[in-house]
Amino acid sequence: xxxxxxxxxxxxxxxxxxxxxxxxxxxxxxxxxxxxxxxxxxxxxxxxxxxxxxxxxxxxxxxxxxxxxxxxxxxxxxxxxxxxxxxxxxxxxxxxxxxxxxxxxxxxxxxxxxxxxxxxxxxxxxxxxxxxxxxxxxxxxxxxxxxxxxxxxxxxxxxxxxxxxxxxxxxxxxxxxxxxxxxxxxxxxxxxxxxxxxxxxxxxxxxxxxxxxxxxxxxxxxxxxxxxxxxxxxxxxxxxxxxxxxxxxxxxxxxxxxxxxxxxxxxxxxxxxxxxxxxxxxxxxxxxxxxxxxxxxxxxxxxxxxxxxxxxxxxxxxxxxxxxxxxxxxxxxxxxxxxxxxxxxxxxxxxxxxxxxxxxxxxxxxxxxxxxxxxxxxxxxxx
Amino acid sequence: xxxxxxxxxxxxxxxxxxxxxxxxxxxxxxxxxxxxxxxxxxxxxxxxxxxxxxxxxxxxxxxxxxxxxxxxxxxxxxxxxxxxxxxxxxxxxxxxxxxxxxxxxxxxxxxxxxxxxxxxxxxxxxxxxxxxxxxxxxxxxxxxxxxxxxxxxxxxxxxxx
Numbered sequence: 107x108x109x110x111x112x113x114x115x116x117x118x119x120x121x122x123x124x125x126x127x128x129x130x131x132x133x134x135x136x137x138x139x140x141x142x143x144x145x146x147x148x149x150x151x152x153x154x155x156x157x158x159x160x161x162x163x164x165x166x167x168x169x170x171x172x173x174x175x176x177x178x179x180x181x182x183x184x185x186x187x188x189x190x191x192x193x194x195x196x197x198x199x200x201x202x203x204x205x206x207x208x209x210x211x212x213x214x215x216x217x218x219x220x221x222x223x224x225x226x227x228x229x230x231x232x233x234x235x236x237x238x239x240x241x242x243x244x245x246x247x248x249x250x251x252x253x254x255x256x257x258x259x260x261x262x263x264x265x266x267x268x269x270x271x272x273x274x275x276x277x278x279x280x281x282x283x284x285x286x287x288x289x290x291x292x293x294x295x296x297x298x299x300x301x302x303x304x305x306x307x308x309x310x311x312x313x314x315x316x317x318x319x320x321x322x323x324x325x326x327x328x329x330x331x332x333x334x335x336x337x338x339x340x341x342x343x344x345x346x347x348x349x350x351x352x353x354x355x356x357x358x359x360x361x362x363x364x365x366x367x368x369x370x371x372x373x374x375x376x377x378x379x380x381x382x383x384x385x386x387x388x389x390x391x392x393x394x395x396x397x398x399x400x401x402x403x404x405x406x407x408x409x410x411x412x413x414x415x416x417x418x419x420x421x422x423x424x425x426x427x428x429x430x431x432x433x434x435x436x437x438x439x440x441x442x443x444x445x446x447x448x449x450x451x452x453x454x455x456x457x458x459x460x461x462x463x464x465x466x467x468x469x470x471x472x473x474x475x476x477x478x479x480x481x482x483x484x485x486x487x488x489x
Numbered sequence: 490x491x492x493x494x495x496x497x498x499x500x501x502x503x504x505x506x507x508x509x510x511x512x513x514x515x516x517x518x519x520x521x522x523x524x525x526x527x528x529x530x531x532x533x534x535x536x537x538x539x540x541x542x543x544x545x546x547x548x549x550x551x552x553x554x555x556x557x558x559x560x561x562x563x564x565x566x567x568x569x570x571x572x573x574x575x576x577x578x579x580x581x582x583x584x585x586x587x588x589x590x591x592x593x594x595x596x597x598x599x600x601x602x603x604x605x606x607x608x609x610x611x612x613x614x615x616x617x618x619x620x621x622x623x624x625x626x627x628x629x630x631x632x633x634x635x636x637x638x639x640x641x642x643x644x645x646x647x648x649x650x
Contacts, residue, residue: 110638113588114607118510123519125501127494130523134530171490266531 134266172270172282175312177263181338186217186255190317190331196229196454197474198447201482209454212334216344217252224346229454232444238348259305259314260338262286271304276316277332281306364393367487373402374433379465380406380487381427381480388425396430403432427480428470435466442468451481460484492542493533497526500543500609504550507604510592511554521557525549540618547611547619551601591641598622599634606631 189212196209209230216224223244227235239245262268263284271283287303299322306316318330370378373395383390388408396403409426435443445452445459446466452459458469458477462484471477497504501522508518529546536545592600598620605616617624 109642110635111607113638113642114592114603117588117592118506118604118608120506120608121502121509123502123505125497125505125519125522127497127526130497130526130530131490133523134527264534266528266534 172307172312173263173268173284176268176282176284176307176314177260179307179312179314180260180263182260183338183340183343184218184220184257185339185341185344186215186252186336187339187344188217188252188255188336189214189334191334192331196452198230199451199453199478199481201449201451201460201478204478209452211454213331215252216346217255218341218344218346219257220341221344221346223248223252224344224348230444230452236348238346255317255336259286273309274306276306279315280309281315282309282312364390365395367489370395370404370487371489374404374431374465375402376433376464377486378404378406379431379462379467379484380429381408381483382485384408385427385480385483386425386476388427401432401434401437403430403437405430426471427476429467429480429484430470431465431467433465438466451478453477490530490533493526493529493546496543496546503609504546506608508550508554508557510604510608511551511601512557514557517557518554521553522550524556525553528553541615544611544615544618547605547609547615548621551605551619555597588638588642591638594641595634595637599630599637602627602630603634603638 192211192213196211198207198209199205211227211229211234214226214228220241222238222240224238225235225248226233226237239248259268263286267286269285269288271285274281274283284305284307285302286305287301289301291299291301293299300320302320304318304320305314306318307313308315314336315333316330317333319326365373367378370393380390380393385408391407391409393404393406396405406429407426408428435446442459445454446461447459448461450460451469453474456470456472456477458471458474458481460467460469460481463486467481467484469477469480471480504522504525505518508521509515512518512521525546526549528549536542592603595603601620602616605611605619611619613624613627616627620627622630
């Protein structure tokens with residue numbers, strides 16, 4: 107046996123190599139003390155020292171990594187309860203001064219793989235939708251998104267799939283960016299793309315405060331959401347009961363032709379509002395009634411309706427305005443009714459809500475600027 | 490993480506030696522050990538403690554080395570050994586080359602079991618864990634490797650004399 111051992115020793119002599127542990131740690135995506143302090147050198151010694159003390163707490167023994175701290179900040183329960191503030195936002199604009207107050211859309215979600223998903227959408231704090239999906243009828247995209255948040259983030263931190271991408275700042279808060287998912291996809295022509303789901307954790311608390319997606323290294327437009335609060339509850343917790351009725355709002359019925367002003371006034375019981383024969387060069391194309399006699403509505407369309415490559419060439423979809431007006435607030439769902447504020451226009455997702463001359467007017471247009479201009483230009487329609 | 494770091498610093502030469510013996514290339518061996526430890530660091534939370542940490546890491550090192558060897562694809566240093574190696578005694582072999590040739594003729598599992606036994610000084614349980622086989626299989630595998638090697642080396646000696 108010794109003869110065999112000697113032969114093997116001759117074949118592969120022992121060497122005194124030492125390896126590079128720092129490279130291992132770096133490639134594993136784990137930030138260590140030295141790796142983090144170096145980039146901070148230019149920030150200023152005092153700030154760096156304070157930051158490092160907060161981050162690493164050297165008096166507490168061995169410093170946990172960013173991923174370890176992020177995992178420690180996550181609860182173990184199976185029920186996700188999260189409030190997300192979308193990047194998409196609206197505004198309350200003073201028609202006289204133009205002063206804007208931002209409004210945000212927020213989604214509050216309870217998700218349990220066993221019980222389903224309840225999603226409450228609020229805009230400016232007003233509930234717009236309150237929907238429950240049972241587990242077997244969950245839309246695929248919602249399931250992926252929230253199952254990812256419910257368990258994917260935690261699992262990625264646990265099993266080593268998560269990678270620290272670097273540091274940054276969001277909403278003024280220093281953060282560590284963590285990649286929790288990464289896919290490589292190919293176009294039919296073979297072009298390679300990398301898709302990543304990323305989470306920003308506070309550098310102070312290590313709690314997740316923002317989620318977003320990256321395509322080929324770039325954040326997408328309006329793909330991110332700020333995490334206002336997140337908790338993982340025990341199996342029997344959470345609120346999965348829908349509290350409010352849903353009345354979908356949206357869509358504008360436009361009919362061909364134009365009704366005379368007196369007909370429109372008769373429908374509404376008062377003089378309708380309009381933007382003139384043309385508004386910013388856009389002609390009034392159609393006007394008519396919409397809704398029922400019990401809840402009369404008048405709609406007006408400024409734009410080129412029949413321009414889809416035939417009569418008038420390619421359509422200019424940036425240049426249209428639709429007005430919908432009614433004297434009856436009951437026409438609108440409760441959440442929309444909240445948006446009518448005298449002297450203001452509330453802008454939300456290409457719609458503006460205005461109250462004027464006893465009429466409630468919804469303006470649909472491509473841009474906030476156009477909506478605001480239309481809100482200011484509303485005037486009684488002459489006989 | 491501290492345990493992995495200690496293991497790396499203390500046993501790196503041994504990991505590297507087994508990887509070198511497996512892939513027969515300095516750079517590829519270092520890469521294999523590096524890859525294995527990167528994987529170990531990332532997946533350290535999945536280590537359940539039902540074996541030793543070292544055995545758990547050895548399995549990753551062995552797999553990383555196997556992968557490196559497979560990816561070498563023709564550049565590997567363990568070419569397919571001729572079936573009649575034992576009787577091909579007229580070749581000039583010097584130093585460790587005849588051992589190398591004899592080892593190269595072994596099936597992969599026997600080869601790895603030998604390296605883990607003699608270079609890493611692992612016991613049968615750790616070798617079994619590293620290779621993903623039953624502990625009883627290790628003894629049989631090593632016996633078969635010993636017998637084949639003794640036969641090859643005896644044949645080489647006979648040729649030299």
